[in-house]
Amino acid sequence: MITIAIAEDHVSLSDGLKLFLEQDPDIRVLYSVTNGLEMMKRIENSLPDVVLTDISMPEMNGIDLCRAIKNKRPHTKVIALSMFDNTGALKDMLDAGADGYVLKSSPLIDLRQAVRDVYEGKSFFDEHVKFQIEQIKSFKNRKKILSRSERDILISIAKRMTSQQIATERGTAISTVNKHRKNMVQKLGLSGKGELYQYSLKQHGHSNL
Numbered sequence: 001m002i003t004i005a006i007a008e009d010h011v012s013l014s015d016g017l018k019l020f021l022e023q024d025p026d027i028r029v030l031y032s033v034t035n036g037l038e039m040m041k042r043i044e045n046s047l048p049d050v051v052l053t054d055i056s057m058p059e060m061n062g063i064d065l066c067r068a069i070k071n072k073r074p075h076t077k078v079i080a081l082s083m084f085d086n087t088g089a090l091k092d093m094l095d096a097g098a099d100g101y102v103l104k105s106s107p108l109i110d111l112r113q114a115v116r117d118v119y120e121g122k123s124f125f126d127e128h129v130k131f132q133i134e135q136i137k138s139f140k141n142r143k144k145i146l147s148r149s150e151r152d153i154l155i156s157i158a159k160r161m162t163s164q165q166i167a168t169e170r171g172t173a174i175s176t177v178n179k180h181r182k183n184m185v186q187k188l189g190l191s192g193k194g195e196l197y198q199y200s201l202k203q204h205g206h207s208n209l
Contacts, residue, residue: 002119005048006032007039007065008081009057013104017052020108027115036060040068043076050077050115055089063092070097077118079111090129100124145187153180158200 004027008014014032021027030048033039037060039051051069055062066078079100080093093101099118102111103126114124146154156166163181167174185196 002027002050002115003048004029004050004052004115005039005042005046007034007036007051007053007057007062008032009034009054017108017111021112021115024112027112034058036062036065036068039065040072043069043073047073047076049119050079052079052081052111052115055080055082055093063089063096066093066096066098079114079118079124081111101129102126103128146184150180150184150187153177154184154196154200155204157181157197158204 004021006014006017006029008017011032011034018029018032022029030046031042033042035057036053039053040060043051051065053062053065057065060068062080066080069076069078074097077099078097079102080089080098081102081104082089083104090101100114100123102114102124106126106128110126117124152170153166156169161169163174163177167177170177181193181196184190185192188196188199190196190199
């Protein structure tokens with residue numbers, strides 16, 4: 001028996017999900033809540049195998065909820081439910097430790113398959129977000145090849161600091177900063193300073209990624 005808890009502030013939707021999922025004799029929905037804080041209180045006493053969570057909720061959103069669950073109950077699986085294939089939300093949910101991501105517009109059978117897959121230790125990502133998943137993984141792999149100094153400078157670039165400002169802050173020569181910039185462009189396969197800045201925003205800025 002796979003036990004499920006649902007965090008969704010639209011009660012009619014969570015009721016519909018419960019009705020559909022429990023058509024499967026191997027699935028039981030333990031309870032539904034309307035925000036992340038209530039979910040954290042409930043799982044203290046009744047721990048489900050899988051938590052389905054909306055991303056946008058009052059009091060505690062799905063991203064913070066996922067992170068909190070993984071910190072306190074790391075073996076509990078979390079599937080994000082979203083109206084949109086938003087790359088920023090997707091990246092945040094992945095960083096929080098989500099095991100799956102399903103669009104609300106997708107067929108309910110996809111959600112049921114997601115439940116089964118994550119319960120078995122796999123991951124499940126909606127077909128409509130797989131391209132974004134590959135992009136995010138690519139960015140993370142690229143980030144790993146940068147040195148500590150390069151990663152620090154990348155953060156400064158995202159803050160719109162000039163090479164001179166970065167050099168002053170780091171107590172180094174401007175030529176050293178420019179050399180790091182050039183090395184990062186080459187390592188990341190970018191075409192120049194403009195793309196390096198855009199990449200820095202995606203990694204450390206306040207863009208939608």
